[in-house]
Amino acid sequence: MLEVNGLRVSYGGIQAVRGITFHVNEGEMVALIGANGAGKSSTLRALSRLLDPAGGSVRYRGSEILALPPHRLVEQGIALVPEGRGVFPRMTCIENLRMGAYSRNDKSAVESDLEHVLGHFPRLKERAQQLAGTLSGGEQQMLAIGRALMSRPKLMLLDEPSMGLAPIMVQKIFEVIRAVAADGMTILLVEQNAKLALEVSQRGYVMESGEITVTDESNKLLADPKVRAAYLGE
Amino acid sequence: MDTLLQQLINGITLGAVYALVALGYTMVYGIIGLINFAHGEVVMIGTMVAFTVIVSLAGSGMPLLIVLGIGLVVSVIVCMVLGWALERVAYRPLRHAPRLTPLITAIGMSIVLQNVAMIIWGRNYITFPPMIEKIIYDIGGASFTNVQVAIVSLAAVMMVGLIYLVHRTKIGMAMRATAQNPHVASLMGVDINRVIAMAFVIGSALGAVAGCMVGSYYEIAHYQMGFMLGLKAFTAAVLGGIGNLAGAMAGGILLGVIEALGAGYIGDLTGDFLGSHYQDIFAFIVLIVVLMFRPSGLFGERTGDRA
Numbered sequence: 001m002l003e004v005n006g007l008r009v010s011y012g013g014i015q016a017v018r019g020i021t022f023h024v025n026e027g028e029m030v031a032l033i034g035a036n037g038a039g040k041s042s043t044l045r046a047l048s049r050l051l052d053p054a055g056g057s058v059r060y061r062g063s064e065i066l067a068l069p070p071h072r073l074v075e076q077g078i079a080l081v082p083e084g085r086g087v088f089p090r091m092t093c094i095e096n097l098r099m100g101a102y103s104r105n106d107k108s109a110v111e112s113d114l115e116h117v118l119g120h121f122p123r124l125k126e127r128a129q130q131l132a133g134t135l136s137g138g139e140q141q142m143l144a145i146g147r148a149l150m151s152r153p154k155l156m157l158l159d160e161p162s163m164g165l166a167p168i169m170v171q172k173i174f175e176v177i178r179a180v181a182a183d184g185m186t187i188l189l190v191e192q193n194a195k196l197a198l199e200v201s202q203r204g205y206v207m208e209s210g211e212i213t214v215t216d217e218s219n220k221l222l223a224d225p226k227v228r229a230a231y232l233g234e
Numbered sequence: 235m236d237t238l239l240q241q242l243i244n245g246i247t248l249g250a251v252y253a254l255v256a257l258g259y260t261m262v263y264g265i266i267g268l269i270n271f272a273h274g275e276v277v278m279i280g281t282m283v284a285f286t287v288i289v290s291l292a293g294s295g296m297p298l299l300i301v302l303g304i305g306l307v308v309s310v311i312v313c314m315v316l317g318w319a320l321e322r323v324a325y326r327p328l329r330h331a332p333r334l335t336p337l338i339t340a341i342g343m344s345i346v347l348q349n350v351a352m353i354i355w356g357r358n359y360i361t362f363p364p365m366i367e368k369i370i371y372d373i374g375g376a377s378f379t380n381v382q383v384a385i386v387s388l389a390a391v392m393m394v395g396l397i398y399l400v401h402r403t404k405i406g407m408a409m410r411a412t413a414q415n416p417h418v419a420s421l422m423g424v425d426i427n428r429v430i431a432m433a434f435v436i437g438s439a440l441g442a443v444a445g446c447m448v449g450s451y452y453e454i455a456h457y458q459m460g461f462m463l464g465l466k467a468f469t470a471a472v473l474g475g476i477g478n479l480a481g482a483m484a485g486g487i488l489l490g491v492i493e494a495l496g497a498g499y500i501g502d503l504t505g506d507f508l509g510s511h512y513q514d515i516f517a518f519i520v521l522i523v524v525l526m527f528r529p530s531g532l533f534g535e536r537t538g539d540r541a
C-alpha cells in the first residue's frame with residue numbers, strides 16, 4: 001500500500017534521513033522504532049508532506065505522492081497523528097473532531113462517525129465542549145487519534161502516541177490502536193517504546209542515525225538479542 | 235454631563251469604524267503573524283473609490299440610496315481584489331522569509347498605494363458632495379445624526395456576520411484551525427493558501443465598509459488619510475489583544491471613546507493649552523501604555539495553549 005524508496009531528508013547541512021526504503025502492506029501494522037534523533041519523525045513529516053524530502057520516492061496505492069501538497073493527502077486516505085498530538089488548543093473536542101472530517105462532504109455519515117468515535121473514547125464524550133488545550137496529555141492523544149479517524153483514512157501514520165504519558169494511559173491508547181487495527185486499518189506506528197510497538201505490530205523496522213539497520217517480523221525482533229539489548233533495555 | 239454624553243456618542247461612532255479596520259489587522263495577524271501596514275491604505279482606497287462612484291452617479295437621477303449602495307458595493311469589491319492581490323503578489327512569496335522582510339514589504343506597499351492614490355485622486359482634500367440629508371436627534375442635551383446611526387448599525391451587522399462566519403461556517407473553522415496550527419490544519423485538508431487569502435479578502439471588505447463610513451461621516455478624503463486611520467486601528471487591535479477578533483471589536487470601540495472623551499476634555503485638563511485638534515495623541519498614549527504594561531492586550535491572554 002505504501003512503498004518508500006531511498007527517502008532522504010536533510011535540514012540545512014544535517015542529513016536526518018539517509019535514503020531509507022521500506023513498505024507497508026494493506027491491512028498491516030508496521031512499527032518503525034529507534035532512539036531519539038534517529039530520524040523517525042523526519043520520515044513521517046516527509047511522508048505527510050510537511051517538509052520536502054531531499055530525495056527518494058513515496059508510492060501510495062501505486063502512485064507517487066511526493067508531488068501532492070499536504071492538504072491533498074487526506075482525500076487520498078492518509079491521516080497523520082503528529083508527534084506532540086497537534087490538537088487545536090482553542091477549539092473544543094467536538095470541533096477538533098469535526099476538523100478531522102473537514103475534507104468530507106457526506107454530512108450524515110460524519111455525524112454517525114462522530115458518535116462512533118466518541119463511543120470509542122468515553123472520556124472525550126464527557127469533555128465534548130471542553131477546549132482541547134485544557135485536556136490532559138492522554139486525552140489530547142485520544143483526541144488526535146479520534147480526529148484522524150474522522151477522516152475515514154485507509155492509512156494511519158502515528159508518531160509516538162505513547163510520548164509523555166503515564167503507563168496506564170499508554171495501555172489505554174494502545175488498546176485503541178489495537179482495536180483500530182483489528183477493524184482492518186493499515187498503520188505505520190513510530191515509537192520509542194519499542195517493546196509495546198513490536199507487541200502490537202506484525203513487522204518492524206529499526207532506525208539508527210537516519211538509516212534502517214534491521215527489519216523483521218515483530219516477534220522475531222522482540223526475540224533478537226541485539227534489539228533487546230539496544231531498545232528493550234536488557 | 236452633556237459633553238460626556240455627546241463625546242460618548244461620537245466615540246462609539248468613531249470606535250465602530252476603528253473596530254472594523256482593526257479586524258483586518260487582527261485577522262491577518264492571527265493567521266500569519268504579519269502586521270499588514272498597508273491595510274490603512276486599503277481603507278483609504280475604499281473611501282476614494284466610493285467617492286468616485288458616488289460623484290459620477292450623482293447626476294444620473296438614480297435614487298440616493300441606490301447610488302450610495304452602488305458606491306459601497308463597488309468599493310468593497312475593489313478592496314477585496316486589492317487585498318487578495320497584496321497577499322498574492324507582495325506577501326506570499328515572503329511566507330518563509332524572516333519576519334522583518336514582510337513587515338518592511340508592508341510598509342513599502344503602503345507607500346506604493348498612497349502614491350497610486352495621489353496620482354489618481356490628486357494631492358488635495360476631496361470633499362464629498364453633501365448628499366445625505368442629515369437628520370439630527372436629541373437626547374438628554376446631546377445629539378446624534380442618522381449618519382451615525384447608520385454607521386453604528388452597519389458596523390454591528392458586519393461584526394455579527396464575521397463572528398458567525400468564523401464560528402459557524404466551515405471556512406471559519408478552517409481559519410481558526412490555521413491560526414492555531416497551520417501544519418496540522420493542512421493535514422486535515424485545509425488549503426492554507428486559500429485561508430490566508432480569505433483573511434486578506436475579508437479584512438479588506440470590512441476595511442472598505444469602514445472607508446465608506448469615514449467618508450460619509452467627515453465628508454472629506456485625502457490620499458494620506460489611511461496612515462493615521464490605520465495606525466489608530468492598529469492601536470485598537472493591540473489594545474484588544476492582536477489576533478483576537480472580539481478584542482479588535484472591543485479595542486476599537488474603547489479607543490474611539492477614549493479619543494472622543496480626550497478631545498472633549500483636553501481643553502479643560504490643560505487649561506486650554508491644548509485644543510481638541512490634539513485628539514490624535516490619545517491613540518498613541520494608549521498604544522504606548524498598552525505596549526508597556528500589557529503587550530498582550532486586554533483579551534490577549536490565552537489560556538490552554540498547552541499542546
Ligand SMILES: Nc1ncnc2c1ncn2[C@@H]1O[C@H](COP(=O)(O)OP(=O)(O)OP(=O)(O)O)[C@@H](O)[C@H]1O
Binds near residue numbers: 015016042083
Ligand atoms: N527542524 C529541524 N531542524 C534541524 N534539525 C532537525 C529538525 N528536526 C529534526 N532535526 C534533526 O534531525 C534528526 C532526526 O530528528 P527526528 O525528529 O526525525 O528524530 P526522531 O527519531 O523522531 O526522534 P525522537 O524519538 O526524539 O522523536 C535529529 O538529529 C534532529 O536534531
Ligand SMILES: [Mg+2]
Binds near residue numbers: 042
Ligand atoms: Mg520523533
